Amino acid sequence: MSVSQLGLLSYLNQLLTPELFEDYAPNGLQIEGKSELKRLAFAVSATQDSLTKALAWGADGLTVHHGVFWKHHGAKPVIGPWGERLKLAIRHELNLFAYHLPLDAHPEVGNAAALARALGMSQLQPFAVTKRQPLGIKGKLSAPVSARALREEIQHLLAHPVILASRDEGREIQTVGIITGGANNEWVRAQEDGLDAYLTGEISEYNWHDAREAGIHYFAGGHHATERPGIICLMQKVKSAFPDLEVTFIDSENPA
Numbered sequence: 353m354s355v356s357q358l359g360l361l362s363y364l365n366q367l368l369t370p371e372l373f374e375d376y377a378p379n380g381l382q383i384e385g386k387s388e389l390k391r392l393a394f395a396v397s398a399t400q401d402s403l404t405k406a407l408a409w410g411a412d413g414l415t416v417h418h419g420v421f422w423k424h425h426g427a428k429p430v431i432g433p434w435g436e437r438l439k440l441a442i443r444h445e446l447n448l449f450a451y452h453l454p455l456d457a458h459p460e461v462g463n464a465a466a467l468a469r470a471l472g473m474s475q476l477q478p479f480a481v482t483k484r485q486p487l488g489i490k491g492k493l494s495a496p497v498s499a500r501a502l503r504e505e506i507q508h509l510l511a512h513p514v515i516l517a518s519r520d521e522g523r524e525i526q527t528v529g530i531i532t533g534g535a536n537n538e539w540v541r542a543q544e545d546g547l548d549a550y551l552t553g554e555i556s557e558y559n560w561h562d563a564r565e566a567g568i569h570y571f572a573g574g575h576h577a578t579e580r581p582g583i584i585c586l587m588q589k590v591k592s593a594f595p596d597l598e599v600t601f602i603d604s605e606n607p608a
Contacts, residue, residue: 353390353596354388354389354390354596354597355388355389355390355392355594355596355597356387356388356389357381357384357385357386357387357388357389357413357447358387360389360392360413360449360590360594360597361380361381361449363590363593363594364380364415364449364451364590365380367458367461367589368451368454368455368458368461369454370451370454372454372484372485373453373454373457373483373485374483375452375453375454376422376423376424376452376453377419377421377422377423377450377452378419378421378450379450379451379452379453379454380449380450380451381447381448381449382398382419382420382421382448382449382450383420383438383441383442383446383447383448384447385412385413385441385442385444385445385446385447385448386412386413386445386446386447388412389412389413389447389597390412390597390598391409391410391411391412391413391597391598391599391600392411392412392413392414392415392590392597392598392599393405393406393409393411393413393414393415393599393600393601393602394414394415394416394583394584394586394587394599394600394601394602395414395415395416395583395601395602395603395604396416396417396418396576396579396580396583396603396604396606397416397417397418397576397604397606398414398416398418398419398420398437398441398448398450399437399604400433400436400437400440401602401604401605402414402416402602402604403437403440403441403446404440405602405604406446406602407440407444407446409600409602411446411600412445412446412447413446413447413448413449414441414446414447414448414449414602415449415450415451415583415586415587415590416448416449416450416451416583417450417451417452417455417456417463417579417582417583418450418452419448419450419452420434420437420438420441420448420450421450451586453485453487455582455583455586456487456488456531456532456533456579456582457478457485457486457487457488458582459476459478459489460585460589461582461585461586461589462488462489462582462585463488463532463533463578463579463581463582463583464479464487464488464489464530464531464532464582465489465582465585466581466582466584466585467489467509467530467532467551467578467581467582468489468491468528468530470509470581471493471505471506471509471528472493472494473489473491473492473493473494473528474491474492474494475491475492476489476490476491477489477490477491478490479529479530479531479541479545480529480531480535480538480541487531487535487538488529488530488531488532488535488538489529489530490527490528490529490530490542490545490547491527491528492526492527492528493525493526493527493528495526496524496525496526497524497525497526498521498522498523498524498525499516499518499520499521499522499523499524499525499549499569500516500521500522502525502549502569502571503516503521503571506551506571506573507573510573510574510577510578510580511577512573512574512577512607513574514571514572514573514574515555515560515571515572516569516570516571516572517555517559517560517561517563517564517568517569517570517572518564518569518570519564519565519567523569524548525548525549525569526548527546527547527548527549528542528547528548528549528550528551529541529542529545529547529549529550529551530550530551530552531550531551531552532552532553532575532578532579532581532582533552533553533554533575533578533579534552534553534554534575535552535553535554536552536553536554536555536556536559536572537556537559538550538552539552539559539562539563539568539570540566542568543566543567543568547568548568548569549568549569549570549571550563550568550569550570550571551571551573551578552570552571552572552573552578553572553573553574553575553576553577553578553579554572554574554575554608555570555572574607574608575606575608576604576606576607576608580603583601584601587599587601
């Protein structure tokens with residue numbers, strides 16, 4: 353049994369509502385491939401590595417958080433390493449589906465929501481609403497825990513080192529705001545909402561000082577690592593909706 357490309361695209365668009373977001377990239381079907389799909393791979397990013405592994409597995413499509421087109425790229429020649437990504441997909445008629453902010457924000461399969469549930473958080477609410485859409489999730493931990501202990505828990509969960517900017521690592525935390533990936537400057541949203549802590553993927557030199565001085569516990573768990581949970585949740589959701597579709601997750605090496 354196969355799934356039609358248009359049927360899968362319709363399902364993903366209804367679930368993730370990309371039309372509600374002003375994004376930095378086109379969401380949905382970025383590269384058109386085969387009209388019918390039997391195997392669908394999932395990955396955080398559409399790279400030569402993930403595309404090659406998807407094709408080796410026999411995928412008819414690849415669904416990612418980070419696609420191949422970004423507005424800041426502008427018009428550019430299809431050459432070099434980036435061009436090879438496009439040629440890999442087009443040459444093999446591989447459908448490429450990409451959802452950026454819609455996957456960050458989704459209350460069920462979103463990156464932040466999936467990470468919050470994995471940490472046992474409750475009372476989840478939209479966080480950092482921008483242009484009428486949230487960028488992440490905020491909520492409460494099941495019990496107060498020290499910043500030091502929470503860092504250890506996040507490191508274990510993500511299998512990735514976590515940078516903690518804190519004036520007092522022994523101080524207890526209960527409320528956390530989460531925006532995964534490269535949202536390092538959005539820690540101020542946690543301060544504005546009166547939260548104890550902020551969890552994202554990246555941290556800049558000045559964020560370390562600014563967050564500590566403001567009294568926020570800032571956790572940076574890696575851009576790639578913090579954005580694995582959502583795409584895996586999306587894969588499981590798609591599998592439930594299309595039981596005959598074979599799915600797999602491709603985890604490319606990326607310590608950033």
